Amino acid sequence: MSSVQHTSVSTPLIQLENISVRRDERDILRNIDFALQAKEIVTLIGPNGAGKSTLIKVLLGIMSPNKGKVHFSKKLKLAYVPQKFNPSASLPLRVQDLLDLEICAADLREEISRDTGIQKLLSSKVQQLSGGERQRVLLARALLRQPDILVLDEPMQGLDIQSEAELYDYVRSLPERYGCAVLMVSHDLQWVMQGTHRVVCLNKHICCSGLPESIQQHPEYQAIFGTQRMFYQHHHNHCGHSDHAEPCSHDPRPHIHPEPKV
Numbered sequence: 001m002s003s004v005q006h007t008s009v010s011t012p013l014i015q016l017e018n019i020s021v022r023r024d025e026r027d028i029l030r031n032i033d034f035a036l037q038a039k040e041i042v043t044l045i046g047p048n049g050a051g052k053s054t055l056i057k058v059l060l061g062i063m064s065p066n067k068g069k070v071h072f073s074k075k076l077k078l079a080y081v082p083q084k085f086n087p088s089a090s091l092p093l094r095v096q097d098l099l100d101l102e103i104c105a106a107d108l109r110e111e112i113s114r115d116t117g118i119q120k121l122l123s124s125k126v127q128q129l130s131g132g133e134r135q136r137v138l139l140a141r142a143l144l145r146q147p148d149i150l151v152l153d154e155p156m157q158g159l160d161i162q163s164e165a166e167l168y169d170y171v172r173s174l175p176e177r178y179g180c181a182v183l184m185v186s187h188d189l190q191w192v193m194q195g196t197h198r199v200v201c202l203n204k205h206i207c208c209s210g211l212p213e214s215i216q217q218h219p220e221y222q223a224i225f226g227t228q229r230m231f232y233q234h235h236h237n238h239c240g241h242s243d244h245a246e247p248c249s250h251d252p253r254p255h256i257h258p259e260p261k262v
């Protein structure tokens, strides 16, 4: 049984039906059927070039499919933390300015800034942030939108090991805390096995999908990831990394600590 459970099966928030994407006479995605339920945490895995980011872009409406349909259950708010964010160096953009683009209540703004560990960065220039700081700011901005679906494309890039473990715990807490579903692209199979309700393995088409514990047995999964690195589920209240986030005495709820200043 997955260490993270999600039992509600109702009308999906979003449904992709028979989606195909073709560019420059190459198939990028073929016949994808995919649905995401409210408050579900789903991870997309697959080798480089498998079409994971493309699938996300179709879902977000950034990219049009050549075939197939995207159905929404209602008018949805989507928030996206991209793999790369490189604003022009000539743009005088402070973290505060970026966050101010999202309108939300002051107490929620305060809570999200605190829990993502960015309070000391508010007057920093976005272009001058470290990779890890930038990821936190982008996550905070995405949450300030109060999305129905939070889409994260490899959000761990640039984070140190402790911050990564904290981010995993934090992300796992988001559906209960803020009512959003989470769709994440990740190459981290440990997260996949410990943090996710459902896994979708993509290699232009959907090779297999299902509960984390069952997907490892699938021949197509094994063909891509091999059989040497099997992960087992722990039933603890953390995501099972060897460097998992330690519970914190000042606030027991999951949060990410600020980066240390040297």
Ligand SMILES: Nc1ncnc2c1ncn2[C@@H]1O[C@H](COP(=O)(O)OP(=O)(O)OP(=O)(O)O)[C@@H](O)[C@H]1O
Binding pocket: 023, 024, 028, 046, 047, 048, 049, 050, 051, 052, 053, 054, 055
């Ligand atoms: N607009 C486009 N035009 C042409 N080819 C594209 C376009 N967008 C993506 N591709 C190609 O489609 C393939 C899938 O790209 P995509 O970024 O979706 O893969 P990915 O699974 O996210 O890869 P990674 O794990 O390396 O981030 C790649 O070969 C990429 O070069």
